[in-house]
Amino acid sequence: MSPRAACRLDTLGFEHVYDYMPGKVDWLARGLSREGEKATEPRAVDFADRDVVTCHLGDRIGSIRARVEASPYGFAFVTTDGGILLGRLRKAAVDADPDVTAEAVLEPGPSTVRADTSPARLRERLERSGLKTAVISDPDGRLLGIVRRADLPTDE
């Protein structure tokens, strides 16, 4: 729809027309602010803890362990400099040889959910799967945070 609208504006003489093709779905999946009647409805990202332990591929496990032990989660995430999520370091990996790199022991491609996922629906999914946490990322794969099942409401 937006390509046709952009083309129409072009034919009407507008010289600087841009089409944000990823659209509203992309914006909402980033957990960005919005306006309108549904703008106050909570989303999964509203329950996210953004203060999670992250490291880079080349970091030594020994340099990460203390931060993980001080966090409430017992795991860490491996990201790029730009925050793109590459993998997870579970407790067993963090307790392993302190001289190995994160790259050597990471669990690649952890599952993530969109920022605008319904909190009640996410809670149901986590309960069905027996999981206590969900990882939230944006459409570019950038880590946004962790949501704990216990923090999510049961009803919408």
Add this chain to the structure above:
Amino acid sequence: MVQQVTYPRLRALLDGDAQLVEVLPEAEYAEEHLPGAINIPLKTLDAASAAQLDKTKAVVVYCWDGL
């Protein structure tokens, strides 16, 4: 000339003085839209409805997912 943009470029345009237009139907706009966007549904987009836009400034249009 129409340019397709993704989020980083959109951000830059909005940080400037770009005008943001949702072209979905009014009901969908009323439910949820990007901050500052105005609504000109595609079915109503013509010279008259576009007259509320400033032709000298950038205009960014969007719908649900570009389709």
